[in-house]
Amino acid sequence: MASEAVIVIENLRKSFGNLHVLQGVDLTVNQNENVVVLGRSGTGKSVLIKILVGLLKPDSGYVSVLGQEVETLKGRELDQFRQKVGFSFQNSALYDSMSIRENLEFPLVRNVRNLSRAEIDRAVEEALDDVGLSQTINQMPSELSGGQRKRIGIARTLILKPEIMLYDEPTAGLDPITCIDINNLINEVKERYKATSIIITHDLTCAKATGDRVAMLLDGKFERVGTFDDVFADSDERVQQFYNYNFVN
Amino acid sequence: MLSDTKASPAPPPEKPAEPGRLTRLFLSLADVASFVGRFFREAFLPPYEFGEIVRQCYEVGYRSLLLISTTGFITGIVFTNQSRPSLSEFGATSWLPSLIAIAIVRALGPLVTALIAAGKVGSSIGAELGSMNVTEQIDAMEVSGTDPFKFLVVSRVLATSFTIPILTFYTIFVALIGAFINVNANEQTSFPSFMQEVFGAVTFLDIFASLFKSIFFGFTIGIVGCYKGFHSSKGTEGVGKAANAAVVTSMFLIFIEELLALQIISALRGS
Numbered sequence: 099m100a101s102e103a104v105i106v107i108e109n110l111r112k113s114f115g116n117l118h119v120l121q122g123v124d125l126t127v128n129q130n131e132n133v134v135v136l137g138r139s140g141t142g143k144s145v146l147i148k149i150l151v152g153l154l155k156p157d158s159g160y161v162s163v164l165g166q167e168v169e170t171l172k173g174r175e176l177d178q179f180r181q182k183v184g185f186s187f188q189n190s191a192l193y194d195s196m197s198i199r200e201n202l203e204f205p206l207v208r209n210v211r212n213l214s215r216a217e218i219d220r221a222v223e224e225a226l227d228d229v230g231l232s233q234t235i236n237q238m239p240s241e242l243s244g245g246q247r248k249r250i251g252i253a254r255t256l257i258l259k260p261e262i263m264l265y266d267e268p269t270a271g272l273d274p275i276t277c278i279d280i281n282n283l284i285n286e287v288k289e290r291y292k293a294t295s296i297i298i299t300h301d302l303t304c305a306k307a308t309g310d311r312v313a314m315l316l317d318g319k320f321e322r323v324g325t326f327d328d329v330f331a332d333s334d335e336r337v338q339q340f341y342n343y344n345f346v347n
Numbered sequence: 348m349l350s351d352t353k354a355s356p357a358p359p360p361e362k363p364a365e366p367g368r369l370t371r372l373f374l375s376l377a378d379v380a381s382f383v384g385r386f387f388r389e390a391f392l393p394p395y396e397f398g399e400i401v402r403q404c405y406e407v408g409y410r411s412l413l414l415i416s417t418t419g420f421i422t423g424i425v426f427t428n429q430s431r432p433s434l435s436e437f438g439a440t441s442w443l444p445s446l447i448a449i450a451i452v453r454a455l456g457p458l459v460t461a462l463i464a465a466g467k468v469g470s471s472i473g474a475e476l477g478s479m480n481v482t483e484q485i486d487a488m489e490v491s492g493t494d495p496f497k498f499l500v501v502s503r504v505l506a507t508s509f510t511i512p513i514l515t516f517y518t519i520f521v522a523l524i525g526a527f528i529n530v531n532a533n534e535q536t537s538f539p540s541f542m543q544e545v546f547g548a549v550t551f552l553d554i555f556a557s558l559f560k561s562i563f564f565g566f567t568i569g570i571v572g573c574y575k576g577f578h579s580s581k582g583t584e585g586v587g588k589a590a591n592a593a594v595v596t597s598m599f600l601i602f603i604e605e606l607l608a609l610q611i612i613s614a615l616r617g618s
Contacts, residue, residue, distance in 0.1 A: 151490050177492040191487035194478070205491035254491075 102129045104262065104294050110159035112145055119145050121318030132288055132295045134305040137315030143298040147264040151183050152176055164261060181209050184255030188267040190247040192239035198250055199235050206257050225253040229283060245276035252283060263287055263295040269304045281307040382574050386504055389497050396502045403506030407468050408514060418463050419518035422455055423525025440534055444541050445548035447526045452553050456519035458605060461564035464511055465597040469572040472503055473593030476576025477586040504569035511565030512558055556612045564601050571597040
């Protein structure tokens, strides 16, 4: 049985002034699939996932996520849609003025009404357990390491049990061992939550470890889409250059 | 015969003309107007962020108390001390309490409070929202189904609009205490007679005008801080600039508002 497409992007275009970032992007992501979007810095990878969650408006094209055309959603409808989509930011984007407990509670108490204190505590503990950081519950974000912050950022999105996860550079700025931990966590999220994920990265180790498919953004379009080995078997100079600089064997 | 098939290079895309200084000014004014308009729209529409408003009132009010108390007290002492020589030339030092009361209630109390709050609260709002903007915390709030404008901007502007008037009356009280200590030390005036002089000089219009002025000052501090923070450019430099611009702009606007209020109140007083 063919998997259901949960993200459909057709001829998506986005420019910032004279900078044409996305120039006709097409992509379909199936349910419970991890798709890695690769590309050099400034090629519009983050712009793409920000459009998927309605943080940016496209200039033209069609974007459908979980059967809903994102651009047409407004107000309460958009809020409800966003509860189903988890977004892990590049710099974690933890609220500095709140403790880890408050950071995790925030999306929960604001989106799910009539939860008892015990239910909130249970959900927070469960999400922290999932990322293996239960001991940080009363700490402040400034007291955590980069890797811990990334994992707490992911835990905060997991608390609403999203159907789709969008990861923006999940391994950027982390040491190789922590990168492996994050890659494992992304795969665990896929298994445990049956989530569909788009992972934005330029780290080929992450791409290889987490991606069912890899989509390579070149000149504003996905010119190569397929398995990791298929994409990098291509003799295209731009693809090979990307591969060689990452030292993946 | 071989023909040259090489196509001539496409001309570079035309750069849109940079808007002129006047156009830029009007564009930013329109942006500010739309920000203020959005505040009024969202402030009256549910859901209301009561918890966050109370938390912000605590942040603005309680945390400014020590600074405001010190400044108010010193203002009272210094103003009394500086006014005495002029009055004593005419043998009119007994008018000191009424002169001080009028100056403090009508102008010094609201102005000193607003300027101190612009420095402390305005910069803190600008820096906090600027830093949240730079580190994508505002985007994170939005994708988690919370309206960041309502949660961050509306709550802070309402908090400053409620709290600055309270702080203003507190400053007036503390400044009058400072003035009394000075008057008592020099003229041996008792507290009841000092207060009698004070309340004899101050009218209901003075108190009402101070209240309204300080609501406007509070609103200005909140909205300017939030606007500068929300529109800070990316990077740590942007955060610093947002905090600085929040202070400078709100102080400038506070003086303009003071001048306008003076004209309106003078017209109401018929003088």
